[in-house]
Amino acid sequence: MNDTVQTQYQPRKVVKHAPMSKGMTTKRKKKPNILAVINECCTGCAGSPACVDYCPVAECMYWVPDPDHPPFGRIEVDPLLCIGCKLCTSKGPDGTFLEGCPWDAIDMVSTSEWEAVHGELPY
Numbered sequence: 001m002n003d004t005v006q007t008q009y010q011p012r013k014v015v016k017h018a019p020m021s022k023g024m025t026t027k028r029k030k031k032p033n034i035l036a037v038i039n040e041c042c043t044g045c046a047g048s049p050a051c052v053d054y055c056p057v058a059e060c061m062y063w064v065p066d067p068d069h070p071p072f073g074r075i076e077v078d079p080l081l082c083i084g085c086k087l088c089t090s091k092g093p094d095g096t097f098l099e100g101c102p103w104d105a106i107d108m109v110s111t112s113e114w115e116a117v118h119g120e121l122p123y
Helices: 111-118
Strands: 019-020 035-039 061-065 073-077 108-109
Touching: 035 073, 035 111, 108 111
Parallel strands: none
Antiparallel strands: 019 061, 035 108, 061 073
């Protein structure tokens, strides 16, 4: 018997700041198999993040200012909007940089692994 109770993901209230991704605004049709997750390597690219321009979903990737160290900050990903397309992390053969994050600060995590920590996504 499975004693694990899956809770619903409860998004925290966030003010999304520019720069942020632009693109489609329609609700995703299904949960993706993978989600983009920003790791501790994110520097925010000094306010001109490379990853944001490649994301095709409006307001999925957005700037979060560092209140202790203005004007610095980092990028975050909205898990309710991410479609798992990997465009923000695109790399070429043998690890060459083509587009996306130059700091390797974005991990693609399986949705089930993410949900085990944060709760089940509604869609």
